[in-house]
Amino acid sequence: MTPDLVIRGGTVVDGTGAAPISADVAVTGGTIAEIGRVAARGARELDAAGCLVTPGFIDIHSHSDFTLLVDPRAVSAVKQGVTLEVIGNCGFGCAPIGDPELAMDNIYGVTDAVTLSWRTIAGYFDTLTAARPAINVLTLGPNGQLRRATVGVADRPATPDELAAMTRLLEQGFDDGAFGFSTGLEYPAEVGVPESEATALCRVVARRGGLYATHTRDRDARAVEAIEEALRTAETTGVRLQISHLAPRSGEAATEQSIALVERFRARGLDVAFDMHTRRFGTTMLSAMLPPWATGARA
Ligand SMILES: [Zn+2]
Structure with a gap:
């Protein structure tokens, strides 16, 4: 039988942790049919000599929510071997989205190139699917939008009614196919979120089997305490945790401490991981450094 594609002569790294092997990979009907010395000639042949052949990479921390609608080719991802963001x-x-004007401040790279015609994650997925992105996409339900749609941008905890409304939006997000939930506790719309509020929402996430990804509350002097808060939230609720860009701006000692903390909780059986980016101490928007009142937040 003629394979649809043979990737020939590369070094296969299969992602299991196994040692790299020199092998051909035959693909038929969209699945890998053979790994080894493939004798049959493929309908297409790809010379991979000198290249690594790997499964597609997962980018656990992407902000391409809007830009995928503008340019669904996702060239920067594909060129790095990323097949899932x-x-x-x-x-x-x-x-x-509650109020589109308010929601726009909470979307990376937003322009008027695409109108915010949807309100739910299902509606967003419909628009994204119609754009036919070149990569696979999973989304988290973003707390900044849950808050904007209920509390607005205010430096205070949600009232019980607002928390109930946020919970409903989060549940609907899971019904719509969300993979989990994210917070950005350093940002103006979320600095007023107490640990108890994030914990209440994470109980929903745990019940729905979702992932909790958090941009922690503080990444400067109190960075380690903020990571400890995230770990506590996960341990209290039983949610799977991803600490986003673990990179305290206060220096390497804080990074070492943070990693040791994560390892301690992992040893206790907590399902927690973290990601890092390539900038040594991280960057973000200026608004994260300003007091909430200076960014238009209501008290
Ligand atoms: Zn972040």
Whole structure:
């Protein structure tokens, strides 16, 4: 039988942790049919000599929510071997939307190139599907949008009614196919979120089997305490946790301490991981450094 594609002569790294092997990979009907010395000639042949052949990479921390609608080719991802992006990170994302004017501040790279015609994660997915992105996408339900749609941008905890409304939006997000929930506790719309509020929402996430990804409350002097808060939230609720861009701006000692803390909780059986980015101490928007009142937040 003629394979549809043979990727020939590359070094296969299969992602299981196994040692790299020199092998051909035959693909038929969209699945890998053979790994080894493939004798048959493929309908297409790809010379991979000198290249690594790997499964597609997962980008656990993407902010391409809006830009995928503008340019669904996702060239920067594909060129790096990324085939799946997790969006909706840091409390930012394209849905749910209450007031579109307010929601726009909470979408990375937003322009008027695409009208915010949807209100729910299902509506966003419909628009994204119609754009036919070149990569696979999972989304988190972003807390910054849950808050904007209920509390607005205010430096205070949600009232019980507002928390109930946020819970309903989060549940609807899961019904719509969300993969989890994210917070951006350093940002103006979320600095007023007490630990108890994030914990209440994470109980929903745990019940729905979702992932909780958090851009922690503080990444400067109190960075380690903020990571400890995230770990506590996960341990209290039983949610799976991803600490986003673990990179305290206060220096390497804080980074070492943070990693040791994560390892301690992992040893206790907590399902927690973290990601890092390539900038040594991280960057973000200026608004994260300003007191909430200076960014238009209501008291
Ligand atoms: Zn972030």
